[in-house]
Amino acid sequence: MYDTATAAVEAALAAGASYADARVMEIRSEAMAARNGVLESTERDERAGVGVRALIGSSWGFYAVPDVGPAAARRAGEQAAAVARASASVSGKALDLAPQAPATGSWSSDCREDPWAVTLAEKGDLLEGATRTMQQHGADIAEASHRVWDTHKWLVSSEGSRVDQHHVECGAAMSATAVGERETQRRSYPGIRGQYGTRGWELVRELDLAGNAARIAEEAHALLTAPECPSLDATDLILGSEQMALQIHESVGHAVELDRILGWEAAFAGTSWLDLAQMGSLRFGSELMNITADATLPGALGSFGYDDEGTPAHPVDIVREGTWVGVLSGRDSAALAGIPSGGAVRADGFNRIPMVRMTNVGLLPGQDSLDSMIAATDDGVLMDTNRSWSIDDKRLNFQFGCEIGWEIKGGKRGRLLRNPTYTGISPRFWGSMDMLGGPSEWTFWGTPNCGKGQPMQVGHTGHPAVPARFRGIRVGVRG
Amino acid sequence: MTGSGNGRGAAIDPNEVADRVLDMVRAKAAGAEAEVTIRTGTEALTRFAGSFIHQNVAEEKSHIALRVSLDGRTTSVSLDGQPSDDALGRLIDSALEAARVLPADPDWPGLAPVADAADAGHWDDATAEASPDERAQRVGDFVAAGTGLETAGSCVTNATYTAFANSAGQRLSGRATVAALDGIARTGTSDGSARAAAAGLAALDGRALGEHAASKARDAADATDLPPGRYEVLLEPSCVANLLQFLFVYGFNGRAVEEGRSFVQLGEAQFDPAITLRDDATHAGTVGVAFDAEGTPKRPLDLVRDGITAGILHTRRTAAKAETQSTGHAVEGATEWGALAENIVLEAGSRSPEELLASVGRGLLVTDFWYTRILDPRTQVVTGLTRNGVWLVEDGRIVRPISNLRFTQSFLEALAPGAVPGVGSDLSLVLGGFGGTFLVPSLHLASWNFTGGAQG
Numbered sequence: 001m002y003d004t005a006t007a008a009v010e011a012a013l014a015a016g017a018s019y020a021d022a023r024v025m026e027i028r029s030e031a032m033a034a035r036n037g038v039l040e041s042t043e044r045d046e047r048a049g050v051g052v053r054a055l056i057g058s059s060w061g062f063y064a065v066p067d068v069g070p071a072a073a074r075r076a077g078e079q080a081a082a083v084a085r086a087s088a089s090v091s092g093k094a095l096d097l098a099p100q101a102p103a104t105g106s107w108s109s110d111c112r113e114d115p116w117a118v119t120l121a122e123k124g125d126l127l128e129g130a131t132r133t134m135q136q137h138g139a140d141i142a143e144a145s146h147r148v149w150d151t152h153k154w155l156v157s158s159e160g161s162r163v164d165q166h167h168v169e170c171g172a173a174m175s176a177t178a179v180g181e182r183e184t185q186r187r188s189y190p191g192i193r194g195q196y197g198t199r200g201w202e203l204v205r206e207l208d209l210a211g212n213a214a215r216i217a218e219e220a221h222a223l224l225t226a227p228e229c230p231s232l233d234a235t236d237l238i239l240g241s242e243q244m245a246l247q248i249h250e251s252v253g254h255a256v257e258l259d260r261i262l263g264w265e266a267a268f269a270g271t272s273w274l275d276l277a278q279m280g281s282l283r284f285g286s287e288l289m290n291i292t293a294d295a296t297l298p299g300a301l302g303s304f305g306y307d308d309e310g311t312p313a314h315p316v317d318i319v320r321e322g323t324w325v326g327v328l329s330g331r332d333s334a335a336l337a338g339i340p341s342g343g344a345v346r347a348d349g350f351n352r353i354p355m356v357r358m359t360n361v362g363l364l365p366g367q368d369s370l371d372s373m374i375a376a377t378d379d380g381v382l383m384d385t386n387r388s389w390s391i392d393d394k395r396l397n398f399q400f401g402c403e404i405g406w407e408i409k410g411g412k413r414g415r416l417l418r419n420p421t422y423t424g425i426s427p428r429f430w431g432s433m434d435m436l437g438g439p440s441e442w443t444f445w446g447t448p449n450c451g452k453g454q455p456m457q458v459g460h461t462g463h464p465a466v467p468a469r470f471r472g473i474r475v476g477v478r479g
Numbered sequence: 480m481t482g483s484g485n486g487r488g489a490a491i492d493p494n495e496v497a498d499r500v501l502d503m504v505r506a507k508a509a510g511a512e513a514e515v516t517i518r519t520g521t522e523a524l525t526r527f528a529g530s531f532i533h534q535n536v537a538e539e540k541s542h543i544a545l546r547v548s549l550d551g552r553t554t555s556v557s558l559d560g561q562p563s564d565d566a567l568g569r570l571i572d573s574a575l576e577a578a579r580v581l582p583a584d585p586d587w588p589g590l591a592p593v594a595d596a597a598d599a600g601h602w603d604d605a606t607a608e609a610s611p612d613e614r615a616q617r618v619g620d621f622v623a624a625g626t627g628l629e630t631a632g633s634c635v636t637n638a639t640y641t642a643f644a645n646s647a648g649q650r651l652s653g654r655a656t657v658a659a660l661d662g663i664a665r666t667g668t669s670d671g672s673a674r675a676a677a678a679g680l681a682a683l684d685g686r687a688l689g690e691h692a693a694s695k696a697r698d699a700a701d702a703t704d705l706p707p708g709r710y711e712v713l714l715e716p717s718c719v720a721n722l723l724q725f726l727f728v729y730g731f732n733g734r735a736v737e738e739g740r741s742f743v744q745l746g747e748a749q750f751d752p753a754i755t756l757r758d759d760a761t762h763a764g765t766v767g768v769a770f771d772a773e774g775t776p777k778r779p780l781d782l783v784r785d786g787i788t789a790g791i792l793h794t795r796r797t798a799a800k801a802e803t804q805s806t807g808h809a810v811e812g813a814t815e816w817g818a819l820a821e822n823i824v825l826e827a828g829s830r831s832p833e834e835l836l837a838s839v840g841r842g843l844l845v846t847d848f849w850y851t852r853i854l855d856p857r858t859q860v861v862t863g864l865t866r867n868g869v870w871l872v873e874d875g876r877i878v879r880p881i882s883n884l885r886f887t888q889s890f891l892e893a894l895a896p897g898a899v900p901g902v903g904s905d906l907s908l909v910l911g912g913f914g915g916t917f918l919v920p921s922l923h924l925a926s927w928n929f930t931g932g933a934q935g
Contacts, residue, residue, distance in 0.1 A: 038585060042553070043557070044555075044573055060536075061536075062536040063536070064536075064537075066559050067561050083611045087531075089616070090532045119580060140738065213784075264631075266528055266663065285777065306489070389850075390850045392850065397864065397931070401862075479928060
């Protein structure tokens with residue numbers, strides 16, 4: 001496949017590109033879904049092709065063909081340059097690339113149990129069985145699914161990079177929905193999107209879907225008659241680690257994407273409230289807040305050996321003791337900011353242009369625990385498992401809902417609360433964080449459906465997270 | 480028919496590939512039920528930011544989707560790649576291998592019967608052959624019309640050829656083009672947006688859209704806060720499209736109805752009499768082909784007629800459960816979601832946007848919604864924010880620009896009987912989420928619950 005990628009790059013250079021790179025990708029995926037005891041869908045997909053990126057002046061041209069033959073690759077290279085050249089009539093300042101030594105090497109994710117070696121019958125039995133258990137314990141709608149992605153990619157750049165990688169990603173999800181007279185309540189396990197990682201089938205086995213099915217079904221049913229989360233202008237809020245992963249993803253991860261900060265996403269995904277001139281001095285949160293973007297974490301969903309420009313994976317500090325210190329970047333955006341590339345550029349397939357994506361953007365653990373937070377809270381609310389998420393186009397104002405809440409009174413977890421929501425402004429919210437779970441509660445949550453870009457790309461991102469407590473938060477916003 | 484417009488790439492005849500796949504399935508498993516969809520064509524998008532083109536992308540498509548059922552044991556496979564006999568053979572083997580070991584699906588509804596589909600006619604040769612220079616020209620016009628304001632956005636031209644065939648004898652094919660120009664102009668304190676979409680690129684006037692976006696941005700500059708609370712709203716078409724997608728995905732979807740998650744009550748006056756909603760792939764103003772992923776033809780389908788709930792969307796699976804017929808709303812890969820509408824039409828009223836504005840007592844004119852997420856599907860309570868321009872309106876006149884606001888609102892209540900004082904005549908095509916398209920006018924609504932300012 002290196003020959004195919006090389007042919008594409010050479011064609012783009014011959015057609016006038018000042019820089020070019022090409023990715024040949026072969027992706028095999030599998031998805032199964034069961035509902036109410038019936039295996040409803042089994043899908044297996046294959047994608048194979050080459051995508052070529054050519055730089056001319058201020059614009060990237062990109063062209064992809066669903067074909068891994070050298071002739072098609074050469075045509076794609078020529079077309080990528082032609083597309084880039086067409087941008088000249090509406091051009092800007094020529095784009096530079098941050099310096100990066102050419103990379104050569106191979107990388108594979110760890111996989112203890114090959115998901116393709118597990119029979120479809122076993123996978124189907126697992127999902128059907130979990131949904132039957134949920135039904136038996138009160139779920140009106142019981143759903144379970146698994147996904148496997150197996151990606152081979154070969155990168156060649158005109159600067160001499162030659163990198164091949166093999167990713168196996170795997171995970172599963174299930175949920176129980178209880179239908180009431182006026183509303184529905186849902187409990188998901190282990191999170192709203194399930195749990196995914198750059199791992200093999202062992203991840204799915206560790207989740208123990210069968211062992212958690214009854215509990216979530218009973219919780220969903222109980223939520224129908226639970227009191228509604230009170231509307232309070234300010235209270236102590238404890239978030240479980242799954243909701244913290246969402247909080248990090250939406251209010252930190254997207255906000256520190258350098259392409260957003262530079263305005264490249266202004267018309268679609270939006271911009272950021274962060275101003276590059278303040279990087280290194282702006283207070284993003286409390287001193288407990290330490291956020292890194294680290295693509296080297298074993299098994300996390302946002303891990304890789306090299307990004308799609310060939311930059312080796314490395315940890316990047318994003319927030320250090322509450323101060324904003326870093327961004328997610330690629331070579332083009334980093335050059336504009338005058339920093340080295342953060343190695344965070346990826347494409348979701350051969351037919352998409354690489355762009356800045358989150359790697360594993362996560363919160364480093366503290367020294368407390370969920371139990372100690374509850375014990376230290378006289379009056380507050382505990383929420384977990386994301387249910388809804390909405391944040392403004394600058395990534396500043398958010399309102400998030402969770403599937404489940406509990407009243408906290410006198411240092412103890414009290415009655416169940418339904419429809420818990422909270423809202424805030426990002427730096428104020430993060431500034432109010434005063435307790436943080438410890439290393440034993442550190443979970444590498446995986447988000448397999450992060451949408452960004454035009455045409456839309458679906459990214460796989462990781463979010464190490466722990467439970468945390470926030471003070472003086474508005475909860476219980478209603479329609 | 481070829482699948483590679485603009486002379487790019489080797490020609491692929493989707494009908495030939497579909498027939499070949501079915502022949503190969505028949506040879507490997509004579510009794511198998513099989514359906515295959517082939518999609519070829521090109522997709523291109525020219526993206527600009529900071530008033531220049533920064534990403535310019537294009538791709539050739541070759542997609543083969545196959546669903547096979549052996550005595551109700553059903554599996555789906557797909558290939559994005561070249562349809563060589565070797566590749567198709569592997570694809571079919573993979574499907575058959577899976578189907579043989581899977582449990583039978585008791586709800587397998589069988590294949591679509593033979594039925595003709597209308598030629599929706601949403602095709603434009605010039606758009607199918609559009610060059611990157613033609614997209615750049617529209618972008619250039621938009622940027623120039625910004626007259627000094629920073630601009631950003633995208634121009635899309637897509638051409639898709641689709642062929643469907645199943646082993647029950649159903650054969651359909653169609654083709655569709657889509658062109659869209661969507662952008663913003665920015666003052667530093669405000670953004671203004673403008674967009675247009677159609678089957679043909681010629682319908683997109685970059686200069687007019689750029690002028691509209693720039694005018695909006697300037698009018699929205701130096702906005703001030705307004706206390707949260709309930710206000711009348713005049714929603715522009717993109718907001719209306721955003722609102723309707725929730726009603727369809729979580730309400731008119733046959734799966735949601737079957738499972739008791741939907742608000743839909745057939746025959747009940749659940750909406751204001753001013754609301755008439757349908758799905759209509761053959762409407763002259765929309766885009767796409769007039770059959771679904773299961774090969775069921777799409778006919779115009781009334782969902783709400785003069786405020787009365789009148790219809791439900793079905794796939795073959797949801798229709799079988801409800802003991803009715805599919806309405807042609809299956810989407811590939813979306814079995815879990817159920818039946819999804821792709822050509823939503825909200826019937827226009829007789830009043831211009833200016834006349835609607837004049838009828839607002841005290842309320843807000845809203846350009847776009849942003850990041851709307853459902854809190855409860857049954858009650859249709861949704862939270863989200865405004866974007867790209869909001870103005871306070873008093874006694875029918877725009878008073879001042881307002882900072883963005885967050886809302887938490889039941890979309891069902893917002894359209895309830897008595898809640899819709901006016902429907903605009905400005906029918907506009909909006910390309911929305913979930914792959915759907917919306918042909919919708921502006922709406923004047925009596926009450927909208929704003930729950931916070933964007934700054935807290």
